[in-house]
Every structure is written in structure tokens, then in C-alpha cells.
Amino acid sequence: LIGDIYLNKSPLRNFKIHSLDMKTKFIQRDLPNIWKPAVFKHQGPAFFLGILRIGNDPRDTFIKMEGWTKGVIFVNGKNLGRYWNIG
Numbered sequence: 001l002i003g004d005i006y007l008n009k010s011p012l013r014n015f016k017i018h019s020l021d022m023k024t025k026f027i028q029r030d031l032p033n034i035w036k037p038a039v040f041k042h043q044g045p046a047f048f049l050g051i052l053r054i055g056n057d058p059r060d061t062f063i064k065m066e067g068w069t070k071g072v073i074f075v076n077g078k079n080l081g082r083y084w085n086i087g
Contacts, residue, residue: 022072051053 004011073080
């Protein structure tokens with residue numbers, strides 16, 4: 001970053017940046033123990049958990065990304081990769 005960072009046209013001061021290592025070990029560490037239902041439309045960065053149940057005869061499937069913007073997808077603890085709605 002070069003220069004100030006602004007929020008609502010005001011420069012931000014005295015803030016901390018925390019990078020998150022998006023590896024399986026990070027996701028499995030504490031997050032599964034503290035998940036809570038999302039009862040409102042969330043704004044800003046967040047982690048979301050969904051459950052995929054497959055019957056006795058698994059088949060090909062896909063993840064519908066409609067309405068998603070940017071993030072990382074894990075399935076069964078495996079990092080499928082990053083996504084971004086601009087390509």
C-alpha cells in the first residue's frame with residue numbers, strides 16, 4: 001500500500017492488518033467449534049459453513065457461485081481454491 005487508507009472519505013489511523021493463512025490446518029483449528037447460524041444478511045468479510053450430504057451413490061456435482069463475490073472454498077477440509085466474480 002502506498003498512501004493513506006480511507007473509510008467514508010476519512011483516513012484510517014492506528015489499525016492492524018491480520019493475514020489469514022487459508023490452509024486446511026487453519027480452517028480445522030478452531031473455526032468448526034465456534035460456528036453460529038447467520039440470521040441476518042452479513043456485510044464485510046466472514047466465514048460461512050455449509051453441509052453437503054451425499055447418499056450412498058455419489059455423483060458429479062458443482063458449486064453454484066451465483067451471488068458470491070470473492071473468497072476461498074473448502075470441501076471436506078480440502079481447499080478447492082479461490083474465486084472472484086470478476087474472473
